[in-house]
Amino acid sequence: MRRHFSARCLTTANDLQVMEVYGPPTFTEWIACHKVFQVLAISQNVISGGWVRAYASKIEAYNGKYPEAWGVIYQADVRTRNELAPKLKAQMAYQHRLDVRDGMGHRSSFDPARPWEAVFAKIVEGEG
Numbered sequence: 001m002r003r004h005f006s007a008r009c010l011t012t013a014n015d016l017q018v019m020e021v022y023g024p025p026t027f028t029e030w031i032a033c034h035k036v037f038q039v040l041a042i043s044q045n046v047i048s049g050g051w052v053r054a055y056a057s058k059i060e061a062y063n064g065k066y067p068e069a070w071g072v073i074y075q076a077d078v079r080t081r082n083e084l085a086p087k088l089k090a091q092m093a094y095q096h097r098l099d100v101r102d103g104m105g106h107r108s109s110f111d112p113a114r115p116w117e118a119v120f121a122k123i124v125e126g127e128g
Helices: 027-043 049-065 067-101 115-124
Strands: 004-010 016-022
Touching: 004 067, 016 067, 027 049, 027 067, 049 067, 049 115, 067 115
Parallel strands: none
Antiparallel strands: 004 016
């Protein structure tokens, strides 16, 4: 059975509407799930521990500042990982290829062998 909860969520018209949301109903449950992701990401050398923990800290800070808005925070987290992260990865990979082609690859922080490292760095630093 999938976990779900009722929360105010943003609609396509930028209105808040109460909806059933599938996912962890509290930050405490979210962080437990995120720790599993963290262990896998680090053990498989996908993302360094620093960036994956910093991402969790960013979500925790939002939850601490706006505890009544967990549904919106979770929605933003899901959309960040499912929509923004792949878009950033594609943009950064493309820019890296251009930089390498133009002899400027040494300036790129993007590592094609570990692309998610740069993506999470950009997300955590708020540049996405």
